[in-house]
Amino acid sequence: MIPLAPPGIDPDEARRRMLEELSKAEYDDSPGFVQWLLETIESWLTEIVQGIDGSSAAQAGLFVLLIALALGVTVLVLRRTGLIRRSATLTVETALDTPEVLSASELRSAARDAVAAGRLDDAAVLAMRALVRDLEDRTLLDVTAGMTAHEAAEGASVPFPELRGRLQLGAQAFDTAAYSYRSVSAKQAEDLVRLTEYIAESSPDLTESPRAAG
Template sequence: MTPPVPAAPVDPDEARRRVLEELAKGEYHRDDGFLSRVLGLLEDWLDSLSGGAGGSSAALIVIMVVIAVVLLGIGLLVARRSGRLRRDTALGVSSRLDADPVLSAEELRRRARAAAGESRHSDAAVLGMRALVRDLQERTLSEVTEGKTAHEAAAEAALAFPALRHRLLRAADVFDTAAYSRHRIDAKSAEDVVRLAEYVAEATPRLLAGEDA
């Protein structure tokens, strides 16, 4: 009986190169700040390991398992940040700020108010935040891009409405809870987001330096 041919040893440098090429793909860079730090730390770690691995199969297996776990974690993060992965099955509307079809701020406010009246608090909070962001976009005070978070939108809105900064950031917290966690939104939190969206729609933004009235 012919003994099995042993697998060719994997070059540690070649394994490292393939992993880094995979991590460098665009889908892993939705959150550039966080993922860039992760990639930098991973590259430094691989540099330190590849020098002492000495072609050991056991060492390579450990390295590849750890890398697989890191890739899985990054994939889950991207999925949650893009709204593709939700843990709160009670949410009945899209949590994406740029969800299709694109609805007007007025229509989103109407739907948010209706959801609040029907005690669909998570839906009301999400729709309220989407209405607020859409209103700012319609008034060219903010731009909604793919992957933009509620906190990023709230920070931009605070530039035009500095007196509302705390309420805007709080609304972003409520949005994230409704969209990405198992926790339920209470009636008051949902109502606060809906009222904030309605208030911002009627408020006059602060003009930035250099802008004409």
Template structure:
């Protein structure tokens, strides 16, 4: 009798599993699941996860205060991630709109002095930006490159590299470093600033190729 009962229970368990599997498959092949985006799918899975936590114990408090804190931390982390990405995108758009020289017009000497001040405060990313601006303004003042509103660091490197071919690789590297700290949110380093300062000195001592031929 016991064997028969056990066999019946096992049969019912198998039927239950098969039925649950069948229903799950039918649910997943519904059109709304096939058409949902990755973001919608993530939101649905997260919502189902929260629902399972809330339903796991009576009273709607899953596992006590600790589980509730975990849920709140997850939500807070998602909010911080969204805000950080939005600020990063806004900063990149603002920097691109301002161009190479930024919002304030300065002389080469003023850019250079500001770069040194920022370097003294270990604000390396901003110091790198100001040093390349000093290089760009110096090149314009000496008529090695023509002034061009909205010029990017890459465009400066290409134009100046044609006039100063021996410094073309260093100019290209400086433009990449400027882009990294300006648009890529790289922190900047003391080594990067030193390389930019060395390039500044080399540019100030260099003569355009056309002048050398003459």
């Protein structure tokens, strides 16, 4: 059971505890996971409600905040376990932190093949995975557990600051391909593939990179 947050607990600490609890091994992607997760959070919020006497505006405000945090964590967990992925349309793995069997070059090639075959969502996902793998191999990006495409884009914009806007557009294309019921356009997929190829052939700007100072 997710522990009850005592009155007055710091919101950041509450979020940390929730993420820590939900990261345990028992929270997997089994068929009943979604139902279990919603029931657990509902039970936890009920305990909080029972613990608030209504006399404290601060406690009421904390309750509202914790509801928002609970909903946010639910979405986060569902996305990172792939349970809200459009599995009927997407045929490739979306996790950016999964140890790769394919090299960055092979992922780029697979992305180009997917574009040619009209599998635009697969192409966008493969291109972002290629980008992350390439930057990780070049020690330009620290890949963390559960890394999102926007986190990867932000990290990539440090050694490639002039590409920040294009990287964020690429992250949006990845999210559409991986999590939306809409498909990416041919232009979105092709732009992301080209961006990945361009970065692979470009030298980074390390003048403002923490790695340059190290």
